[in-house]
Structure formats: C-alpha cells, structure tokens
Amino acid sequence: MRLWQLALRNLRREWHLPELRTLGASLVLAVTALGVVATLSTRIEHGVLASAAELIGGDVGVASPQNLPAEFTEQATTHGLSASRSAGFPSVAFAHGQSQLLDVLAADSAYPLRGTLELLDAQGHSRIGHAPPPGQVYLDHRALVALNLKVGQPLQLGGRPLTIAAELVREPDGGELFALAPRALMSLTDAEQAGLLGVGSRARHRLLLAGEPAGVRGWRTWAQGAKLPQGAELITPEQTQERMRAAFDRAGAFLRLTALLSALLSGVAIALAARRYARRKTQEVALLRALGTSRRRVLGLLAGTLAALALPAAALGTVLALALAQAAWVLASSLFAGVPTELPLAPAFAAAAMGLAVLAGFALPPLAMLAEVPPVAVFRASLARRVRRFDLLYLLPALVAVLLIWSQSGSARMAVMLAACLTLVAAAAATLSALLLWLARRVAPGAHPALRLGLAALARRRGMSLVQATALSLGLVALLLLAVVAPALLEGWRRELPADTPNWFALNLQTDQRADFEQALARLGAGKLNMLPLAVGKLAAINGTPVDQLHLQDQRAQETADRQLRLSWADALPESNQIVAGRWPGEHPAQAEASIDTSWRDLFHLKLGDTLRFEVGEGTLDAKVTSIRRVDWSSFRVNFFLLVDPAHASELPHTWLTSFYLPRGHAEQLAQLSRDYPNLSLIDVDALLDRVREIVDRIGNAVRWVLGFSLLAGALVLAAALAASAQERRHEAALLRTLGARRGQLAAAAACEFALLGLVAGLTAAVGAAGTGIWLGRAVFRIEGFVPPLWPLVLAAGGAALAVMLLGLAGTRRIVRTPPMRLLREG
Amino acid sequence: MSGSSPDSDGTQHEDALLDVRDVSKSVSGPEGRLDILSGVSLQVRAGESFAIVGASGSGKTTLLGLLAGLDTPSGGSVRLGGHALESLDEEARADLRRRLVGFVFQSFHLLPALTAEENVMLPLELEGSNDARTRARAALASVGLGARQRHYPAQLSGGEQQRVAIARAFVHGPRLLFADEPTGNLDQRTGHHVSDLLFALNRDHHTTLVLVTHDSRLAERCHRRVELQEGRLLASVA
Ligand SMILES: Nc1ncnc2c1ncn2[C@@H]1O[C@H](COP(=O)(O)OP(=O)(O)OP(=O)(O)O)[C@@H](O)[C@H]1O
Ligand SMILES: [Mg+2]
Secondary structure: OOHHHHHHHHHHHHOOOHHHHHHHHHHHHHHHHHHHHHHHHHHHHHHHHHHHHHHHOOOEEEEEOOOOOHHHHHHHHHOOOEEEEEEEEEEEEEEOOEEEEEEEEEEOOOOOOOOOEEEEOOOOOEEEEOOOOOOEEEEEHHHHHHHOOOOOOEEEEOOEEEEEEEEEEEOOOOOOHHHOOOEEEEEHHHHHHOOOOOOOOOOEEEEEEEOOHHHHHHHHHHHHHOOOOOOOEEEOHHHOOHHHHHHHHHHHHHHHHHHHHHHHHHHHHHHHHHHHHHHHHHHHHHHHHHOOOOHHHHHHHHHHHHHHHHHHHHHHHHHHHHHHHHHHHHHHHHHHOOOOOOOOOHHHHHHHHHHHHHHHHHHHHHHHHHHOOOHHHHOOOHHHHOOHHHHHHHHHHHHHHHHHHHHHHOOHHHHHHHHHHHHHHHHHHHHHHHHHHHHHHHHHHHOOHHHHHHHHHHHHOHHHHHHHHHHHHHHHHHHHHHHHHHHHHHHHHHHOOOOOOOOEEEEEEOHHHHHHHHHHHHHHOOEEEEEEEEEEEEEEEEOOEEHHHOOOOOHHHHHHHHOOEEEEOOOOOOOOEEEEEEOOOOOOOOOOEEEEEHHHHHHHOOOOOOEEEEEEOOEEEEEEEEEEEEEOHHHOOOOOOEEEOHHHHOOOOOEEEEEEEOOOOOHHHHHHHHHHOOOOEEEEHHHHHHHHHHHHHHHHHHHHHHHHHHHHHHHHHHHHHHHOOHHHHHHHHHHHHHOOOOHHHHHHHHHHHHHHHHHHHHHHHHHHHHHHHHHHHHHHOOOOOOOOOHHHHHHHHHHHHHHHHHHHHHHHHHHHOOOOHHHHHOO | OOOOOOOOOOOOOOOEEEEEEEEEEEEEEOOEEEEEEEEEEEEEEOOOEEEEEEOOOOOHHHHHHHHOOOOOOOEEEEEEOOEEHHHOOHHHHHHHHHHHEEEEOOOOOOOOOOOHHHHHHHHHHHHOOOOHHHHHHHHHHHOOOHHHOOOOHHHOOHHHHHHHHHHHHHOOOOOEEEEEOOOOOOOHHHHHHHHHHHHHHHHHHOOEEEEEOOOHHHHHOOOEEEEEEOOEEEEEEO
16 A cells, blocks of 8 residues: 555544644644734735835835836836826925925825825814815925915915915825925926926926735836836835834834744644654554564654645645634724735745644654654563654754744844743743752642642653643743733833934034024024034945946845935944944044945945945045944934045035924924024924834734734643643543542642642743843844833733643543543553 | 441341442443343452452453442442442542552553652552651562662563552552452463462451452452353352
8 A cells, every 4th residue: 555545544543633633733723823923914014015105105106307208107007006296396485575495296186195195274174185286285384384374375486376275284205304394285287387397407206106016016017127217216115214114124023023933832732742642652653663564664654644634734724824814904904094905825825834844843853753663662662762862853843943933033143042032941941840840849748638649740740740831931931922021012112212302303504504503402492402414425336346337136225326325424433323343433544434334234245345435516435444333223313324434524515414302382483493594404303203103003003913813822822732741641530530539639639730830831931021021122122221011921920820720620620520430441 | 447337238248348239230332222230249258359250241340340439330239348339429439449449450550650659659649648658668668679669660561560550559558459350461470479469468468359350260269259241140159
C-alpha cells in the first residue's frame, strides 16, 4: 500500500484520539488567528494609507511646475478614476488698503476627492463642501485676521474681485508642514481666466485621482513608467510627511507583534499535543519496529498522518480567517468610512504557511524522536524514553519562533530582543515554578490533607508542572501584553505629544531680522523659541556621479533625489539626534562635512567618507559624510535629514526657520506680527497636531479590534494547553477513586494544583509583561519613562490565576467522575 | 482497625467480611440486554483466602468490581464489612474502600510519573497520614524493594512493579485485599514470588484475600475457590 494511503487510513483510525483533534484544532486556530490578524492588519494598513489619502485629497496624484499633459487625465479615465485639477501659487490679496501674501489653491469643483473640506459660514455654521464656484473664495482664519476681513466681504485676489463665501477650517493639505501659510481657496476657472497659471507663473499644478484600489494601482504603474514632465513628481499616500510615516510604522509594528504572539501561543498548544500524541504512540511504534518496519517508513507514516491532518486544517483555518476578517471589517469599517479597500488574500495564505511551519517546528521533535523508538521498547517502555542525540531537535521550535518573530518584526534587532525577552520570561517562569514547587514539597507534610494531596500531586508531576507553568506564563504574558500593556502604550503614545510642543513656525526669516523678531516674540509671551538656518537645494551628485546617472533602483530614493531638500546646520548635535557612526563635525574642518540621517544612509547606500554634492541657489557645495545620525522623527522637533558643518554652510544663501510655543488664542497679535514682517510665513502647527492626534486615535481604535481577536485566540489556545494533561489525570483519578479517594478530595487537590499553577503563571506573567512592556515602550515605541500600569497587571494576573484554576477545575470535573471500574477494564 | 460488627439478618455467616446475595449484573449493549452475572451468592470470612476462577469472559472481573464497590449490581446485594453497598452512594463506597480495601491489578496500574515510594504513599496520603513516607519505605522494604524507592515504574521489571503494587495495596493495613489476575502478566517464578507475598500477608496480618485467577495452582493455594461459568457460580470448593 502506498504511504499516503496508509497515512490516510491511519488518520481515519486515529481521528478519535483527543491529541490529534487538539493538534488539528490548534492548527486551525493558529492559522485563523494569524490569518485574521494578518488580514485585518494589512487591511487596516491599507485603510490607514487610504486615510492618508484624505490628507492629500486623493488616492494618488502628480504635482508639476507646468500644466500636465492631457494623457495623465485620459489614463485616469481609462482606469475608472475620478480626477481633480488644482494649482497652488503665492499671490497677494488686497482689501481695505491692506495687503497680505497668501498661499492660494485654485481647484476645480471636484476638489477634494478624498478627505473633507470643512467650512464655516458667516453665521458660524460649519459645513462640508467643495472648492468654490467662480467669483467666490474661501480664506482661512489667519488670512481673515491678517486682512481684517469677515466672511461675506469682498477682496481682490490676482486682480479679480472675489467674495469671501466661507472661512476655510480644514482642507486636505497634504500634511506638508512647510507648505502651509495663510491660505485661500479659489476656483480654478477664476485663476485661469486671471492668467495666474500661465507660463512664467510660480504655480505648482496638481492632478489628484481617486477610485477603486485596482484602478489606482493600474494608473500608478502607468505613471511610473511614463515620462513625467520636467520637475514633476508623483504624490502618493506613502510619501506623506515623515512624522505621519513614523506613526504608521509604529501602528504596523504593533499589529505584527499582536499576530506574532498569537502564533507563538498556538505553537505552545501544538507542542503539548504532539508530545502527548508521541507518548501514546510509543508502544505502537515499538511494535511496528519490532514487526520489521524501517525507521524511515515509520517517520514517513507519521509525517504523512500529520500532513493529512494539517492540510485540511490549514485550509479550514484560511477560510475561517478570511470570513472572520471580512466580518470584522464590515463591523469596523465605520472607522475608515468611505475608504474602499479589497479583502487581501495573501496574508491569509501566508498565515496558513506560517501555521504549517509552526506545526512542523513544534510537532516534529517529539515525532522524530518517536521514529527512533527501538524495537526492544516493546518490552520495556523506559527504553523509549530518551534518545540523547535528539535533544538538539528541541532547538527547532526555538528556531521557528525566532524566524517567525523575525518575519513579523521585520528587524533582526527587534527579533533578537523579543526572542530574548520571551526566553527570559520562560526561564523566569521555569525558575519561579521550580522554586514554588520545591516550597510545596517542604510545606506538604504539615498541610491540610486535601492541600497536601494537591501539593504532592503538583510536586510529583514536576516535569509536566514546569512545562505547564511555563507555557501558561508565556500565554499569559501575551494576553497581558495585549490586554494591559498595549492600551497603555497607545495611551502613552498619544500623551507623548506634549502640551507645550512648539505650535508655531515662522518661515523665511532673513538674517538681519532675527534680533527684532526675537524681541517681538518675547513681548507676546512666546516660549521655547528655536531658530535654525535653512538652505534649500537639490542633491546633485554622489561620489562625483550625477544623480540622474545613478540608476537608483529604489523608488523612494529616486523620489527623494528628485525633490527639493532642506539643509541646515548647528554647532552641536541637536536633541533627539544620536550619532551612530562617525563623529560630529569639528570647529573648522578643511573640507565641508555632512551628517546624514540613517534613512538616507539606507536609501542611497551611503557610508562614511562618501561625498555629496548639493546645488543651493547658484552655487554648489561638496561635503564629505563624516557622521550618521539616528533621528527620532516622532519627537515633534524640527529635524533634518541633512546637516552640514556651520563653517562652510553659513556661506550658502539661507533663511531662518523659527519655532516657538504660543498658547492658543493669540492669533490677532500674530497677525500684527505677520503684517510687520510681510516676507514671513507663519504656520499654525496646532491644527496639524490635531490631525496627527486624530489619526493616532483612529489607528488606536483599529488596533483594539485586532487585539480582541488575538485575546480570543490566546484564551482558546490556553484552554487547549490545559487539556493536554487530561488523559493522564483521568487515569490517575480512576486509580485514586479505586483506592478510595473522595470526589471532594480529588476536586480540592485539583483546585490547589491549578490555583498554584495559575498563581505561578500569573505572577511570572505579570513580571514578564511589565518588563517586556517597559522595554517595548522605551526601546521600540520610544516613549520616555514608560511604565505600564502595575495594578491592572497584578489584578489581571490574579484574575488569570483564578481563570486557570476554574478552567482546570472545569476540566477535571468530568475526570473526577471517572467511574473507578474503568481501571479494572483498562487492562 | 476495629473489629467487624455485622448486623446481618440472621444468616449463618455472622462473621462474613463479604456477603454476596443473589447478585446479577446486566448491561444493555448494541445487541440488546446482556446478562453478565446472574444469581451469584457467596460469603468470604475475615482472614480467609478466596479464589474466583473461570474461563475468560465468564464475568470474574465484573464480579470483583461489584465486590469492591467499584460498580453497582443490577440486582441482589453486596455487604462489605457489614455495610450494604447498594445503599451507599459512590462517595460512601469510596470511603469504605479507603478504609477496608486494597487492590492489586493484572497490569499493576502504577502512576508512571511517581516513584515507587510515591506510588506506595498514595493510600496513606488519601487518609491524611503524617508518616506516609516512613511507612511507604517500610512496606517497600518488606516486599524486597528497599533499594528501589526512587525508581520510576518504567525502570522496574514487571515483577518488581507488581511488588510495588502489592506494597501499595497493604501499606495502609486494609482488612481485605482484592487481586485481579495478579500474576497474569508475570512468568511462573516471578508469579510465584508475588503470590507468596500475597499469602504471607494473609497469613501474618490476617488480611482477607480475594483473588481472581486463571492459574489453577494459585487458586489451589487458597482456602476456598468458586468457579464462574457464563456468569453463574458453578461450585464452591472447600
Ligand atoms: N460494560 C460492558 N458492556 C458490555 N459487555 C461487558 C461489559 N463489561 C463486561 N462485559 C462482558 O461481560 C463478560 C464478562 O467480562 P469480564 O471482564 O468480567 O470477564 P473475565 O471473566 O474477567 O474475563 P478475563 O478472564 O478474560 O479477564 C464479557 O463477555 C464482557 O465482554
Ligand atoms: Mg478479567
């Protein structure tokens, strides 16, 4: 008979075995948990990205200094996308003899395609709208204040008389911090007729598109292949401002972590079930071997049986995962209202593959050892016990775990740290359990009979107790991390945006204006004043090779190279920057020196000693890379990818970027200030911060959804792990009943045993979760001084102990009732 | 241990430790009702050794289960140490077993996770005894396994495992010891050694012995024998 036929028959015969069912259920559960989490995570990431589309006003777009060729719009129509054209330019507005330079956006009536344009009418009623019809204009609050105007009044813009139809509260502005200035939104038709967009104007044209994901992808592929006009660049949700990216990255890390913990939980359950299966099969395998079956065939048969079980289980898990993810998405989709995303299939299949890997990794060691059972074990079970050279096999689950952690965390550093944390927790759990069990042995002789019996049972099932306590601790750590630490992390992350973060920026300050401006701010009561020089240029060459001959593979690198970049300099290393290689430029280096951020290093594969050429204004600057910095982009400080040494850089044409904190409600005074310094652009960061907070909140809500699923998965896997010892207990209960133990005695003993087990696991888990949480908060999420809430942790651990006890008791209820007659019959 | 004070209803066996009257057992299976035992009556006196023999499938194990209160008869009555088992619930029967009864099984039934010593300690722990370990060691020594206390069942031979099981059966001084094919899994010599131990218990401690066996030589060493055939008692051999 063929091996696979044998394996199938074997599976059919053994399907009633609880271990095999547990194995199958664990796998289904693992794949479902992994799949749901992965599918939802991916979808939420898509959702988050799509909601980033709200920031740019469309799913994708092009920005160009000239009017775009018609084919870009035609292609969009072909791909079933709706389009909106707009142009941004600076223009001076006049009213009542006052003038103010405004950042004007002229848009067609389709604008915005994504996100909301929030307006305030003359009566102060808020409404959502689109770009104004010809003859009308919307001004933001700062523009109104600067011009001393109200909604309903007229003004001159680009030589045309326009009526202010509403106050502009919020618009999908691209989240581009430095592009913000007092703003006006007018009709594209007006702007065209006024000749504001003709050749020689400083207008930047934008084409924004929105539609179904497939169409957007299609258009993007086309646009990337097409020749973009000189100076044009794609606008994508991914390349929104760095700070947003940091927020998305952290959300992503969080979601992946959640999935990872579910997977490891399932691994523990699978390992327990496989061990139990191997134990049960020992006699049978010894018999097969004694009857002349080769080791290879035994292994093949075992592997075949496992595969026959695993493949349908994985398939079922995949289907369940997709169905659950779809259901959850429908329920949670209000979070991402109006953002169309497809149900991604790949993550569920990847989850199935990962589940199979977990099964193989965790189930193989006991099964491989099973194949090694010598035929002579037919006669004495002890001979099957230990095959030393197979101890190494137990590294396999560890390896699978590390690989899984690696694949989910995306960074070797995080993988190693996480694995170390989990190992530490496991070791701590084992040690603490061993200690408590030792204590139990000491205490046992003087204790109440029931307690003594329970303690004795626990102390004697030493190996199993240790395994269980450790597995439970790990599971509980995961649960506690998800239930207690994760929300605290989210909360800390949100709070981390401190109240006195600089909320205003002033751009374009000239060097000779610095002193006066500083005094003026001091009179207003502004604090946290910080001035940084700012030169705007382009990357021209790396190590002498012009950028356009570099053939950059990475699309992000290409985009970065095409964009304008900002250079700054400082005497000392700025806060929230950390040198990871090289050294900070000295006082007067002979050659210009540059300090780059790690993302630039990775983007352009730079190393210390490389030279970069920048074009700034009319001149160029050649600088040698002498240090590489890690920048905390989430710190809400002004940070730069590129810093050059002050000695050489101060020669470059530059202006000053000023940031300061001014409590809300000082807009009028600031308006006066901006009239005094007409060349200055003042930017309100509060509005932007509100947007960031809102996005963080939104991600937080979504993450909680995913957490719910992992928690459920974790609890189910825990129950499966508890069931692992049921068989042994049943036999034991039958024997004890025969020897005259009362049900109460058995129940009390079981209660003691599980309570102690739960207590050990709960305590270890609380400590482990707190430690892991502190590390996660500080090292990974960079929340300074993060301490997870300790009381909830302790309470949760206590609750978990109670739950373990109740679960254990519920599990032994049936066992306690085992009829003693069974023993006589079980030969 | 207190002496028995049977409140038997005027029968000739006032001192019967085990009094079985017209016991029957039937189960309903897939092919309808199946009578395993019918009309079985027997008495076992304290200090006696008593053998139940019979072909395989004749109902010996079933009867033993009823005698020890592990199962309840479908009809008739079983009195153990003067207590009518059918009037007791599972809990009370367990209590009775703990106080009066020891067991030896054909396949030993030692707990694999416990050492020899710990296996023997079990009945004492159920009683709440304070010197369980000392007494368990003494019992092991008396079956000749003083040097194997710390060994696990898997590290012991079949005969040694059965001796551990015997130590476990008498360590708490039961008045009645049930043995279901105690030598069934052992070779003749080892079996002999094991049965010697059982009869020594019977002789030296007056522990009543109820044996189920195929082994006619073992049965012949008992004071009395009964034979079961298809669920009925054939003859009582003095
Ligand atoms: N729960 C039950 N359901 C159905 N039949 C049963 C049940 N228990 C016992 N039997 C049947 O009752 C008969 C007697 O069984 P028992 O185990 O008492 O025999 P035995 O004399 O101990 O045999 P052996 O010497 O082989 O151990 C057998 O035919 C058995 O199949
Ligand atoms: Mg039998």
